[in-house]
Amino acid sequence: MSWWSDDDVDEPYGEYDESAVRSRPNPKGNRPRTKIRPEHANAQEGRVITVDRGRYGVVVDEGGADERTVTAARARELGKKAIVTGDVVDLVGDTSGEPGSLARAVRVRERETLLRRSADDTDEVERVIVANADQMLIVVAAANPEPRQRLVDRYLVAAFDAGIRPLVVVTKTDLADPAEFLSNFSDLDLEVYLSRQDDPPVDELRERLAGHRTVAVGHSGVGKSTLVNALVPGADRATGRVNEVTGRGRHTSSSTVSLRLPTGGWIIDTPGVRSFGLGHVDRGNVLRAFTDLAAIAEGCPRGCTHMPDSPDCAIEEAVERGEIARHRLDSAQRLLAALGA
Numbered sequence: 191m192s193w194w195s196d197d198d199v200d201e202p203y204g205e206y207d208e209s210a211v212r213s214r215p216n217p218k219g220n221r222p223r224t225k226i227r228p229e230h231a232n233a234q235e236g237r238v239i240t241v242d243r244g245r246y247g248v249v250v251d252e253g254g255a256d257e258r259t260v261t262a263a264r265a266r267e268l269g270k271k272a273i274v275t276g277d278v279v280d281l282v283g284d285t286s287g288e289p290g291s292l293a294r295a296v297r298v299r300e301r302e303t304l305l306r307r308s309a310d311d312t313d314e315v316e317r318v319i320v321a322n323a324d325q326m327l328i329v330v331a332a333a334n335p336e337p338r339q340r341l342v343d344r345y346l347v348a349a350f351d352a353g354i355r356p357l358v359v360v361t362k363t364d365l366a367d368p369a370e371f372l373s374n375f376s377d378l379d380l381e382v383y384l385s386r387q388d389d390p391p392v393d394e395l396r397e398r399l400a401g402h403r404t405v406a407v408g409h410s411g412v413g414k415s416t417l418v419n420a421l422v423p424g425a426d427r428a429t430g431r432v433n434e435v436t437g438r439g440r441h442t443s444s445s446t447v448s449l450r451l452p453t454g455g456w457i458i459d460t461p462g463v464r465s466f467g468l469g470h471v472d473r474g475n476v477l478r479a480f481t482d483l484a485a486i487a488e489g490c491p492r493g494c495t496h497m498p499d500s501p502d503c504a505i506e507e508a509v510e511r512g513e514i515a516r517h518r519l520d521s522a523q524r525l526l527a528a529l530g531a
């Protein structure tokens with residue numbers, strides 16, 4: 191088989207050195223050197239729900255009569271393009287989903303959203319968490335472990351940056367009253383749900399998550415798996431005990447899993463983390479979540495950080511004129527501060 195053979199659809203050009211190509215005799219004379227890639231016109235679209243060592247679980251015909259989960263590998267023509275949970279991909283080959291069958295993912299569709307966290311002190315690698323989520327369920331415990339405003343702020347920033355709507359669930363309300371903690375967020379128009387193990391807000395949340403792709407995030411040990419198990423019958427997410435002294439979980443859930451809600455829609459459960467790096471986040475994206483402030487910020491000097499020390503900040507001037515409440519700007523500044531200097 192020659193290197194330009196039409197059968198060899200998955201061979202990427204990058205494998206071949208241009209000079210080698212040029213010096214090679216071309217037995218077909220007038221044939222153009224460039225290979226026209228086939229369009230894979232009859233490829234089948236599907237959504238990636240699991241990623242495991244180069245194998246992807248892909249749901250095709252979602253919601254249809256032929257819905258099935260197909261195992262797929264990457265086609266070489268994807269090059270280095272990453273495939274992550276939530277991606278919509280085009281499959282060719284055996285898409286029957288029969289045991290032992292293997293399809294190939296030849297394309298990744300443009301992503302509507304992409305949630306990632308940057309490398310930071312606790313994790314050296316930048317991680318993509320999920321593609322195409324439209325909601326983020328931030329799970330925080332009222333106590334054990336103590337709620338950490340900084341971490342919740344960082345989730346909010348990541349959600350705003352990615353264009354994902356944040357929702358908050360406070361678990362373990364049997365252990366403490368979360369009112370004071372929640373007062374920190376009263377300026378952010380957040381939807382907040384209160385939960386306790388013996389009375390989780392299952393109906394409200396199922397309704398709220400129906401038809402959406404919601405990524406659940408939280409610090410280790412907050413009770414996220416307990417909540418997901420209540421929302422998704424048969425989910426069987428491992429739950430663990432919190433160390434009474436440190437308030438830390440035992441990292442009982444260690445992988446990202448997409449689960450189907452009985453009301454339709456997906457919840458993407460992610461492993462509990464202790465930090466969330468924001469090195470990649472764009473300041474302007476965060477401010478856009480505050481539409482009132484973003485409009486005024488158009489009058490700011492170029493490069494304005496909108497922080498207390500920024501000269502001639504138009505938002506600060508609007509606050510001084512009484513057009514914007516001081517605590518509203520304070521809240522925005524607190525989130526912007528999470529981005530560092």
Ligand SMILES: Nc1nc2c(ncn2[C@@H]2O[C@H](COP(=O)(O)OP(=O)(O)OP(=O)(O)O)[C@@H](O)[C@H]2O)c(=O)[nH]1
Nearest residue numbers: 362386387411412413414415416429430439443462
């Ligand atoms: N008192 C109380 N305990 C709870 C509640 N929800 C969960 N727990 C307990 O908290 C512990 C941690 O719960 P998990 O669901 O494993 O927590 P997780 O957030 O999934 O933790 P990771 O697996 O580390 O991500 C378990 O012992 C649960 O039984 C609650 O509402 N009240």
Ligand SMILES: [Zn+2]
Nearest residue numbers: 490494496503
């Ligand atoms: Zn400004």
